[in-house]
Amino acid sequence: SNQDNESLIREQEQAKNMGIKGVPCFIFNKEFVVSGAQTRESFIKIIHSLSPYE
Numbered sequence: 001s002n003q004d005n006e007s008l009i010r011e012q013e014q015a016k017n018m019g020i021k022g023v024p025c026f027i028f029n030k031e032f033v034v035s036g037a038q039t040r041e042s043f044i045k046i047i048h049s050l051s052p053y054e
Helices: 002-018 040-050
Strands: 025-028 032-035
Touching (some): 025 040, 032 040
Antiparallel strands (some): 025 032
């Protein structure tokens, strides 16, 4: 439907504005965007760098 198409276009624009360029894409703290497949070690480094306890 036309309403569904408009909703999809809004979501695509929002993703583009957040820096999402493809899948998979991971967003941390509603702020940091990591695109593409990542290794386990990469995720551990990202999570540790965002931790307030480090």
